[in-house]
Amino acid sequence: MTDTTARLALPLLQPGQAQKELFHDEALTLLDLAVQPVVEAVGLDTPPADPVPGQAWIVGTAPAGDWAGQPGALAGWTEGGWRFIAAIDGASVWSRADRCRARHDGGAWVVGEARVRHVSVGGVPVLGARAAAVSDPAGGATVDAEARGAVAGILAAMRAHGLIEGG
Known part of the structure; x- marks a missing residue:
């Protein structure tokens, strides 16, 4: 029998255990830290001087x-001092300092990077996997400089945004 849960190492109550409320309260404190976590910042090496319980x-x-x-851990300040939860692959937090999500990729915390298969708005796909490069306009008997300039500008903007590959 183990004394902690497999993923978050929350303390488990044992048969015949004295002062079970202490272990129960510790598990609730760690759950409060782990569920829907919000952090003040990502990547600090030194604890803040005056943390507030819940931060x-x-x-x-x-x-x-x-x-x-405790490298990479989620550190929470409680009335009883610091509590730590080791980072696990796939963990995600909201970073107040960065105003975006950070997730643990199994080796490190990655801030502000979204990995998705596609993006839909209102059920309509608006962005998918990058397609092959679109060639710049060329050739033709009649050259329309304005049209070519407009198309080239659109392609340049799409490349700059990473929507298409370079031509």
């Missing part, structure tokens, strides 16, 4: 002080 951070790669030995 959390993603610990950096070279932690010091009270965070020593």
Whole structure:
């Protein structure tokens, strides 16, 4: 029998255990930190001087002080001090400092990167996998410089946004 859960290492109650409420309260404290997590910032190595209970951070790669030995962990300040949850592949948090999501890719926290198969708006696909390059306009007996300039501008903008590959 294990003393903690498999994913978040939450403390489990044991048969005949004294002071079960302490273990139950610790599990609730860790759940409060882990469920729908919001962090103040990602990648800090030094704990803030005056944290408020309920605030959390993603610990950096070279932690010091009270965070020593907890690289990449989700660190939350509670009335009882710091609590840590080890990062797991696929974990996701909202970063207040970055105003976007950060997710753990199994090796590190990645801030602001969205990985999707396609994007739909109102059920209509608007963005999918990148298609093959569209060639720049060329040739023809009659050259329409304005039309070619417009098409070239559109293609340049689409390339700059990463919507199509370079030609």
